[in-house]
Amino acid sequence: MVTRVGPLRLGRLPAFTASTTLISVDPAAVALPFDTNTPSASVARLQVLLDRAGASPGVIDGLDGGNLRSALAAFESMHGLNVDGKIGSQVIDAIDDPKQVIGSYVITGEDISVVVGAIPKDYAQMAQMKYLGYATVTEGLAERFHMGEDFLKALNPNARYGEGETIFVADLGVNKTGKAVRLEVDKTQGQVRAYAADDSLLVAYPATIGSETNPSPSGTHTVKTVALNPEYTYNPKINFQQGNNNSVLTLPPGPNGPVGTVWIDLSEPTFGIHGTPEPSRIDKTGSHRCVRLTNWDAEELAKLLTKDVLVEFM
Known part of the structure; x- marks a missing residue:
């Protein structure tokens, strides 16, 4: 307290x-x-x-x-x-x-x-x-x-x-409360915004949205599931190459894991909105296609979402 x-x-x-x-x-x-x-x-x-x-x-x-x-x-x-x-x-x-x-x-x-x-x-x-x-x-x-x-x-x-x-x-x-009916992922502003049913802006968060070499998707997608304190499965054939690791690895949960304390899975395969182990670098360095938020912003957003919420990439 x-x-x-x-x-x-x-x-x-x-x-x-x-x-x-x-x-x-x-x-x-x-x-x-x-x-x-x-x-x-x-x-x-x-x-x-x-x-x-x-x-x-x-x-x-x-x-x-x-x-x-x-x-x-x-x-x-x-x-x-x-x-x-x-x-x-x-x-x-x-x-x-x-x-x-x-x-x-x-x-x-x-x-x-x-x-x-x-x-x-x-x-x-x-x-x-x-x-x-x-x-x-x-x-x-x-x-x-x-x-x-x-x-x-x-x-x-x-x-x-x-x-x-x-x-x-x-x-x-x-924390903010309410229910979001749609999200905007604004690549130009480096921001994720959640809107209520009356189209009022509920919350806005700074975000790292892909990179030049690994751009995020475009168009409209939906939220499939929300996982708190998730494990992270690393698969170099699907994700990216990390160091010399060529095998599938399961990393334990925690705030310093690759996706932080939240994974918001989207309808675009292998793509999501998630936390980060380095909050000070949000919107300052690129990501591997996904959308990164600070852990605390991702946790707040997770409580505002339900399945099938629309996610529009601006």
């Missing part, structure tokens, strides 16, 4: 800590581009608020970038605003929340138990493991709270990450 602490307001700060002095909203200032290299309290707050609204920015890291701008555009669409992916007074009025965005969390034994140490890159070695859990406690905690691992560490510079220790984390709110 996250315990809330003092809020961080939209504003520009040279450094980010959980105890930063509050900054009031200045629409003229926040309409300007943010620094893409230095974490900002303004960006972090905006990312948390977008995450709460169902317009996922992907990893919460305090950094501006394409995923943040796409999330802003999705939020604008949800609220009937001019869709330009920019921050202005209307966006601030619609998204601002008096609730704080950083809270405290007490590390549990479960957080420790899912740590398995370094994960090998070779699939044959991965197949020998029982569970592809987290390499470190900080990796697991960062993913639990939708954060970049470096950002979590910056918030907690003196933490030892032991059981019973209290740390600062993003205060995310609750």
